[in-house]
Amino acid sequence: MTVSAQQQATWVRNFNPFVGDNRFPTVNGVYEPLMIYNTIKGELVPWLATGYEWGDGNRKLTFKLRDDVQWSDGQPFTARDVVFTFNLFKEHTGLQGPGGQAMTGETAYIESVTAPDDTTVEFTFAQAFTPGLYDIANQNIVPEHIWKDVADPLKFTNENPVGTGPFTEVAVFQNQVYEVHRNPNYWQPGKPAVQGLRFPAYPGNDQANLATINGENDWAGNFIPDIEQTFVAKDPEHFGYWFPSTGATVMLYLNTTRAPFDNVDVRKAISMALNRDQIVEVAMYGYTHPADATGLSDAYPNYKSERVVQAGSELVTRNIERANQLLDAAGLTRGAGGIRQLPDGTPLRYDLNVVSGWTDWVSACQIMAQNLREVGIEATVRTYDFSAWFERVQKGDFDMSIGWSSGGATPFNYYRSQMSQRSFRPVGEAAGENWHRYVSQRADELLNQFAATSDLAEQQQIAEQLQQTFVDELPAVPLFPGPMWYEYNTRRFEGFPNEENPYAVGSPFGMGTPEQLILMTTVKPK
Amino acid sequence: MGFLLRRIGFYVLAAWASLTLNFFLPRAMPGDPASAIFARFQGRLQPEQLQALREAFGFTEGPLFQQYATYLTHALRGDFGISISAFPAPVTTVIATGLQWTLLLGGLATVLSFTLGSLLGVIGAWRRGGLVDSIMPPLLIFIGAFPYFFLAMLALYFFSFYLGWFPLRHAYSSELRPEVSLAFVGSVLYHLVLPASTVVLVSIGGWVLGMRNTMISVLSEDYIVMAEAKGLPERRIMFRYAARNALLPNVTSFGMALGFVISGLLLTEIVFSYPGVGYLLIKAVANLDYPLMQGLFLMITFSVLAANLVVDLLYVRLDPRVRVR
Numbered sequence: 095m096t097v098s099a100q101q102q103a104t105w106v107r108n109f110n111p112f113v114g115d116n117r118f119p120t121v122n123g124v125y126e127p128l129m130i131y132n133t134i135k136g137e138l139v140p141w142l143a144t145g146y147e148w149g150d151g152n153r154k155l156t157f158k159l160r161d162d163v164q165w166s167d168g169q170p171f172t173a174r175d176v177v178f179t180f181n182l183f184k185e186h187t188g189l190q191g192p193g194g195q196a197m198t199g200e201t202a203y204i205e206s207v208t209a210p211d212d213t214t215v216e217f218t219f220a221q222a223f224t225p226g227l228y229d230i231a232n233q234n235i236v237p238e239h240i241w242k243d244v245a246d247p248l249k250f251t252n253e254n255p256v257g258t259g260p261f262t263e264v265a266v267f268q269n270q271v272y273e274v275h276r277n278p279n280y281w282q283p284g285k286p287a288v289q290g291l292r293f294p295a296y297p298g299n300d301q302a303n304l305a306t307i308n309g310e311n312d313w314a315g316n317f318i319p320d321i322e323q324t325f326v327a328k329d330p331e332h333f334g335y336w337f338p339s340t341g342a343t344v345m346l347y348l349n350t351t352r353a354p355f356d357n358v359d360v361r362k363a364i365s366m367a368l369n370r371d372q373i374v375e376v377a378m379y380g381y382t383h384p385a386d387a388t389g390l391s392d393a394y395p396n397y398k399s400e401r402v403v404q405a406g407s408e409l410v411t412r413n414i415e416r417a418n419q420l421l422d423a424a425g426l427t428r429g430a431g432g433i434r435q436l437p438d439g440t441p442l443r444y445d446l447n448v449v450s451g452w453t454d455w456v457s458a459c460q461i462m463a464q465n466l467r468e469v470g471i472e473a474t475v476r477t478y479d480f481s482a483w484f485e486r487v488q489k490g491d492f493d494m495s496i497g498w499s500s501g502g503a504t505p506f507n508y509y510r511s512q513m514s515q516r517s518f519r520p521v522g523e524a525a526g527e528n529w530h531r532y533v534s535q536r537a538d539e540l541l542n543q544f545a546a547t548s549d550l551a552e553q554q555q556i557a558e559q560l561q562q563t564f565v566d567e568l569p570a571v572p573l574f575p576g577p578m579w580y581e582y583n584t585r586r587f588e589g590f591p592n593e594e595n596p597y598a599v600g601s602p603f604g605m606g607t608p609e610q611l612i613l614m615t616t617v618k619p620k
Numbered sequence: 621m622g623f624l625l626r627r628i629g630f631y632v633l634a635a636w637a638s639l640t641l642n643f644f645l646p647r648a649m650p651g652d653p654a655s656a657i658f659a660r661f662q663g664r665l666q667p668e669q670l671q672a673l674r675e676a677f678g679f680t681e682g683p684l685f686q687q688y689a690t691y692l693t694h695a696l697r698g699d700f701g702i703s704i705s706a707f708p709a710p711v712t713t714v715i716a717t718g719l720q721w722t723l724l725l726g727g728l729a730t731v732l733s734f735t736l737g738s739l740l741g742v743i744g745a746w747r748r749g750g751l752v753d754s755i756m757p758p759l760l761i762f763i764g765a766f767p768y769f770f771l772a773m774l775a776l777y778f779f780s781f782y783l784g785w786f787p788l789r790h791a792y793s794s795e796l797r798p799e800v801s802l803a804f805v806g807s808v809l810y811h812l813v814l815p816a817s818t819v820v821l822v823s824i825g826g827w828v829l830g831m832r833n834t835m836i837s838v839l840s841e842d843y844i845v846m847a848e849a850k851g852l853p854e855r856r857i858m859f860r861y862a863a864r865n866a867l868l869p870n871v872t873s874f875g876m877a878l879g880f881v882i883s884g885l886l887l888t889e890i891v892f893s894y895p896g897v898g899y900l901l902i903k904a905v906a907n908l909d910y911p912l913m914q915g916l917f918l919m920i921t922f923s924v925l926a927a928n929l930v931v932d933l934l935y936v937r938l939d940p941r942v943r944v945r
Contacts, residue, residue: 103889103899104717106706115706249708269717270895271794294794294893301789301893304781308788481908 095587095617096292098306098314099602103297104269109255111234112182112189112247117272118293121191122608124257124274125234128157128176128215130608131503133340134596136396138231138503139612142171142258143215146231148548152222155230159213163281165237166255166262171281173209178238180207180217180230188248193233196226204230222546224553228503232608260286260614270295287618288587306581309333313590313617314581315603319379325581332584336592338599339382340393341576342501343508344455346462347530349493350569351521353436354426355530358567363420365571366413367469368462374574377458381577386410387568388561389512390505391575396550397505399558406565410572417469426470434470442471444493447486450477455496458573462496487529490521498576500527504553506544509560513537513569532569579603589617623942627932631925638921642914643691647684691914700915705907711915715897718889719919721791722896725812725888726881729819734874736820737827741870742863744828745835757832760825772818772891779814786814789893815892819885823877827870834866841865868939875931879924 099118109120128143138146143157163171183189183197196204196217203223208216217230237256244250255262260280266273275290296302299316306314307325309332318325318335326333348355348364355361370384385391387406390398408416426434426442434442448459456477463473473494478486486492500511510516511527513534519525537560544556578601582590591600591613598609694701700711744753763771780786787793792807838844839862847857886898897916904912935942 103893103903104895106703106709106714106717108706108709110708113707115709249702251708266797268794268798269721270790270792270893292794294789295895296789297890297893297899301890304776304788308781480906 095288095290095312096294096310097602098296098302098311098316099293101298101302102295105267105272105293105295107253107264107267107272108251109264110247110250110252111236112191114190117274118602119259119261119274119291119610119614120252120255121234122259122611123291123614124255124259124262125236126257126259126611127232127234127608128159129231130611131228131231132598132609132612133393133503133607134338134591134598134609136394138228141608141611142235143231146227148224152224152546152548153219155217155219155227157215157217157231159215160281161213163258164279165239166257166259166277166279167237167240168279169237169239171235171237171258172212173215174212175238176215176235177207177209178242179233179235180204182236182241182247186247191233192229196229196233224545224548225502225504225506227548260611261291263290265290266292282615285615288614289619291614306583309583309585311581312583312585312587313600313602313613315579315601316581317579318581321379321381321581329583329585333581334584334590334592335581336596336600337381337577337579338392338596339575339577340391340599341578342499343385343389343391343575344458344573345389345497345499346571346573347487347492347495347497348570349490350530350532351490352493354424354442355493357424359420359424360426361568361571362409363417363424363469364466364471365409365568366411366417366420367465367471368571368573369412369465370410370573371412373458373461377454377461378574378577382574384410385572385574387565387572389499389564389570389572390508390561391501393501393575394505394557397554397557399561402558402561402565405562409565409568412465414468421469428470432470433472444471444473445476446473447476447478447483447492447495449480449483451480459496488524488526490519490525490529490531492529495529496573497529499570504544505557505560506541509537509564510541512564513567514541516541530570532567534563534567534569537563537567578607584620586620587617588620591616623936624933627929631929634925635922638925639692639695639918640688642917642921643688645917647910695914695918700918701911703904703909703912705903705909705912711911714900714912715915715919718896718900721894722885722889722898723881724808725791725815725819725894725896726885727878728812729816729823729885730874730877730881732816733820733823734827734870734877737824738831738863738867738870740824741828741831741833742835742858742866745832745839745866746858746862748836753832757825757829760821760828762825764822764825766822768818768822769887769891771822772815772888775814775818776891787811791895811894815888815894819888826873830870830873831866834869835862838862838866864938868935871931871934871938875927875934876924878930879927880920881923 105117108116109124110116111121111125126142128141130139130141132139142163143159145158147156149156159173165171180193180197183194187198195201203220203226205218205220210216240256241247254264258281260277261274262277263275264272265275271292271294273290273292276286296305302316303318305311306316307328309329321335325335348361350356374380374382374384386403387409388398388402421434425437429435429441446459446463448455459475463475466473487495487497500507513532515533515538517528518531518533521531540556540560540563544553547553578599580601582600584590591597598612599607600613601607602610703709703711703714706714740752740756744756747753780788787810791811792804796804796807798804844857844862847861885896886902888894889896889898900912901916904916
C-alpha cells in the first residue's frame, strides 16, 4: 500500500518514537498505545490494554493488559514494558510523547508507575487529574529488553525497530523510498491484511498531490485545493476523501493585556465583525465550517452543549451594526478617516500577525482585516517567518494574531489553553498556549472540578459551564475548526473510513494519530 | 610552483574566513531553533518540556567564543554535530542522503550546458550572421529568461504527466536497488533526462552568448589573420587558435558554476522530486537547523573554492602567460 504521509526530499532512517523527526508510522504503527481514543465515536477503544479503572478517589489508575501480545521479535509483552516506558521519561529529559507531560516538568502528575503482575499496571497520581488518562492511554510502549541497553534514547535512531504494532519490519530503506512490512507476530490474528506500507519521498505538496491524483498513492494526508475537481473527478468510482473538522480550532488571538482588547465587549464586537462564511469558503476552500462560539471543534460530540452553542450564536454571526454599537458603547469614538480611537486619542491601528507562506491563514487574515476596517479598526496583515511569528505569540509581543489552539480527547486541554492560570505566563515569558494571556477565575474552578472527577455525566455538566464561561468572557475569537486531510484510492485496497463509514479519522498526517491503527488493521487488499 | 603555493595559501585563508562567517551568520538570524521544533507539536508540549529539549540539544552552551572554538575543532574533524530538523541523525548522514544525486545531476547539467553552449558560441561566431548565429542566441536567451520553476513544471506536466514519456519523480525507479547493472544505470539516465535538459535549456544561453562575444573579438586578432594567411585548416584555426583563447573567461565562469552546483538545484530537485541536498537547505533554514545549515554552507563554499582552484590549475594549462608571471 503506497502512502503519502510525510514530505521530505530524501528519507533519513529513524524509527525512534521519542523524537520529533521519525519516519511514519513509527508512532502508532510500529509502536502502539494502551488504548486509542476514537474522536469520531468519542470513546476509548481497548488496544494493548483491555480496559482501565479509577480508584482511590481518582488517584489511582489501573490498566489491565492483554496477555497474548508479543513483540515483533517474539518476546512476550508485559506490564514491565509499560512501567519501563514511562520511567524512561523521568531518566532522560527531552523525550517527546504524551507520557512526558505525565512524568516530567511542572505538569507532572504521576507519582509512580508499578506492575503488580504481568498484565496489570498501576499509575499513582500526586493528585486527582483525570484528563491524564488520555495522555497515559496514548503513550506508545517500547520493549524494555531492547531499550534498557540504549545509552541515550534521545539520540538513538532505532534503525530496526522492535514493536507490537501491525507494521514493524523495515524491508527497504533507500533515500527516495522505504517500505515497512507487516509484523509476523502481530497479536490480532490475520491482521494486518496489507503486506506492507510503501513511502515514496515527495519534497512538497505539489509533488505529493500529483502522485495522488495520478492514482499512485492508496492512502494520503495531503491538502489538495478544489479536491472535487482536481482529484475525485479523475476517478469518481475509486477516489475519495474525507476531511472531518476534528482538528484544533484556529483562533484570532487578541492580546488581552493591552487596551482595548482587555474589554470583553470589544472582543465580542470584533468577533461579530468577522465574515466567517467568507473565510471558510475562500481561504479554506469550503473544507471546514465556521466555528461556533464555544470554540470546540467537531471532536467533542460527547461534550458540546447545544444550548450554549445556541446562546452564543450571536457572537459568531456577522452583525456590523451590533459590533459598531458595542464599540461605541466601549468609548471608542471614530476619529479621522473613520478609524476609532482610544479615549486618549490613540487610533486603533494594529498589525495582524500571520506566518508567511501559510497561504490559507494569510488569506483568512486578509478577509478579517477587511471586515475590521468596516467597524473602524485598521488591521494590517503582517507576515513573519515561522520562528519570528512564533516567538512573538509565545512571548505575548503582538496585538492581533491568528493561531492554533490545543486539542485532546476532552475539552479540558482546550479550555485550559484559553483561559486558565495553569497555562498563563506573564508577557515576555514564553508560553506554549494561552498566548493572549487571559485568566478566568471561574474557568479555573471549573477546570479543577473537571480534573477531579472521572464520571462522564459530571464532566459533561462541568464542560457545559466551561463553554458558557468561554462564551461569556470570550478570551479569544474562534474562527473555524481545522480539517484533517485524508484521501484514499480503492483501486487496490478497500475498507477505508469515509463519511458513510466513519469508523475512525483516517488522516495519516505527520506523526500520525492513534486512530490510524484502526485503519491499518481494517483495510484489506481487493 | 611559487604561483601555485601563493594560490593555495590564499585558498586556506579564504576557507578560514568562510568557516568563521559560517559560524556567525546563522546566529544572526531571528528566532530560536527549539521553538521551530516545538511548533511541530502544535501546542502539545509545555514550555518546561521546551526547556528540557533546549538543554538536550545543547542550545544553552557557554559564551560565543567558546562555541566558536568547539565549532572550529569539530569542523576540522568533519563533525558538524546533530541535525535539528532530522534529529537525531548526524548532519553528515543527512547530507549524504542526497549529495551524490545533486552532484550527478548538477555536474552533468553544468558540463553539458558549458560544452554545448561554448560549442554553439564558437560556431555562431565563426559563421557570423549564419543560421546558428542569428537564431540560437536570441532564442536561448528568451528561454533562459523564463522563470525556471515555470518551465520545469510545464515540462513535468506535459512530458511526464500528460504524455507519460518520462518518470514523474526520483533519481531511479523504486523497483530497483542501487547496484552496478545495466538496468539500474539505464534507469538513472532515464530519470536524468528531463531535470538535466531543463537546467541545460535555461542556462545554455549565457554560455553561448559569452563564448560568441569573446570569440568575435579574438577572431579580429592579427594572429588569426596570420594563421589564415599561412593556410592552416579552418578547423584548426577555429578550435586551436581562436576558441582556446576565447574560452578563458568562460572557464572562469565554469568554475563558479561548478561550485554552485550544490546549492543551485533547489528548484529542479523540488519540481522533479529529485533526491538532492538543495531542498535540505530550505528545510534547514525553515527549521533554524544551524548544524545542517553550517554543514551545507561549508560544503558550498568549499566546493566553490575547490572549483576555483581547479580553474586556476586549468588556466596554467590553457594560458602560458600565467606560468611566466
